[in-house]
Amino acid sequence: MSGNPQSKHDAVVDELYAEAGHWKINTGEEKIHAKRVPGKWRIWKWIASLVWVPFFLGPYLRWDDRQAVLFDIPNRQFHLLGVTILPQDFWMLSLLLLFFAILLAVVTALAGRVWCGFFCFQTVWTDVFTWLEEKLEGPPQKRKKLDQGPLTLTKVRIKATKHLIWIVIAALTGISFVAWFTDAYQLWIDLVNFNLAPTAVITILLFIAGTYVLAGYLREQACFWLCPYARIQGVMVDNTTVLPTYDFHRGEPRGRVKKGAKDADSSTGDCVDCNQCVAVCPTGVDIRAGQQEGCITCALCIDACNSVMEKVGRPKGLIRYESLDMLNGKENRPMHKRPRVWVYSLVLLLAITGIGYGMATLDAIEIKVIHSRQPLYVLQSDGSIQNKYTIKVLNKLTEDLKVSITVPGVDGAVLVGADEPVTARKGAVTPRTVFVRIPRDKLKVESQPLVFYAESTDKTGKRLVSKRESVFIGPKQ
Structure with missing residues (x-):
């Protein structure tokens, strides 16, 4: 019976279903209030989000008598500092898009959804919105209590303030986007004088609605159901990809630490089943159940677990960036000795060389x-x-x-x-x-x-x- 291919197939399917049964995917039936825990990865997350600062400030930089970077669509021109790129030179745009597409694939293959966890506009804006929510409404339990409580003047005041700030941020996002396509200073003059072009007004309103709904309400649901990247990442990740991983060899079996106990119980693993890794996850997944669609590789669970390990006197790294092969002792090669790293790097080098050559040989x-x-x-x-x-x-x-x-x-x-x-x-x-x-x-x-x-x-x-x-x-x- 053990040699029957059908039986082996059924066993594999049963195993997959059993694993999927441990996954937790929030389909919107509950609002996730992620806990904020300080740590190294939280700091890196804030630093990574600074890549969006030029999005807001870039349009106000000047070069001679015009905007330093301007996508002038009506006149079919792209001004980049002292260079003007016309449609005849847009072949460089194809190389630039190729570069970023391959870069995204490379990063995903090597380190998972780093883009999603640290740089994606949905993640960054949601992080800012929830940070403001915590400042106004308090920690997760207090926010849940406020949501479930009766409608009072205090609740109306807090909620109105929060939503007003959200709308202001959403409006600034829309205005900043439009500013890349027209003179930024003239845009504000037209805005104050209620003289904006219909196209600009519609674009700003769409960005206000989109930012407010995506970052304020949908949050992790946008990552689950709207983002195509979450669907295709599975074909880019394999057993050699370095991801936030729970060391089940060390952590299992789980066991609670008794109050007043000085030494760890030798019959249990290092995981004390505190669920802090779940509490801090912005998408609400349990990393201990293995890699899941909801994991955006933000590494906040690593900070949470390390803080608990410090408190109970156990080594850090129960949850850490690690590949499955490294975890199981099957792979011990450093990243730079893997062939696909060199192949990806070569393609990236060719693309960036083409862009550099194009910019260097661009005739006036x-x-x-x-x-x-x-x-x-x-x-x-x-x-x-x-x-x-x-x-x-x-x-x-x-x-x-x-x-x-x-x-x-x-x-x-x-x-x-x-x-x-x-x-x-x-x-x-x-x-x-x-x-x-x-x-x-x-x-x-x-x-x-x-x-x-x-x-x-x-x-x-x-x-x-x-x-x-x-x-x-x-x-x-």
Whole structure:
């Protein structure tokens, strides 16, 4: 019977169901009031949340006479300090998105949902909202009592203050988002004067509603049911991934510590079954039941467990960052000796190198040369051959430029229609029709290579040059 494949399959399924039976997934039937315990990982969590400070302050930085970073969608321009990126250069955006997508996959494969636990906007905003809730309403038990208590003036005052602050934070979030797409200072002027554009008003209102509902009410439910990352993380994590892990070898069997007992009971493990790891979990899972969908790798359970271990006189690290293979003694290689770490790092390096190359070689002006097809060439009365071209000058700067067009290097070539410089408008493409004439006796081949040069200087006196290859078509020789 033991060799029957069906029996083995049934045994595995039973084991999985038994494990899943220990999982706790809050489907919204109760509100989680997570306890806040000080510790190393709580400090790191607050430090990591500071990555969102530039989201609020970034739009107010200036560069010369404009906003330092501005996504100017109406004019299809992206200003980054002294560089203006136009749609023609958005291939770099693809590399940037590839870089962050792979980075997310790399971090997840190596250390689980670190993004979710420390950096995700849902996690950070929820943490701020619940911190304010605790400051106004007290610790978890007091908050639960207030929620269940009768409606009094004190309760109305506390709740109204909390929700008002939540709405203010949500409004600042929406305004800060819009400020990246328009001049931030003008945005506040229009806001004070009730003169905001309809698009800005709708966007801000959507952010207010979204932030207020997601961070104030849904909280961990957004991580469970709305976030697609929670669904796909399972294919990125394996037994070598370093995660907050309960050391069941050391912790089991669990046993309470009796009051006044000086020495640990040798018949029980180090876990004293205090449930503090569950009390501090923002999603309400029990890490002792193994890795679960609700675990966002915030490591707050590590702080809670370590504080209890200190109190009962037992070693820290009952819950710690560890891989399952390391926990079971199957893996002892450091992170830098794992092949996939090097593969991921190589892909990341290639992506960031491409972005760096693109930024370094980004020209302030670019030209495109379009050869007229009808006719390919015209025989002039003086015997010279003439070709017609449309020159398109792209100016990526925030100032108009006087751009000179030349065709050097071709014996006898005369450029007609480019006597005056082209006034290239800022952030736009300016066309100019020109003609190139070459004496027939100077034309040795049917298709003669040509190189058009566009030259100008910016307001600092820096020389700007762009070139584009084309051809000069003549009669068959």
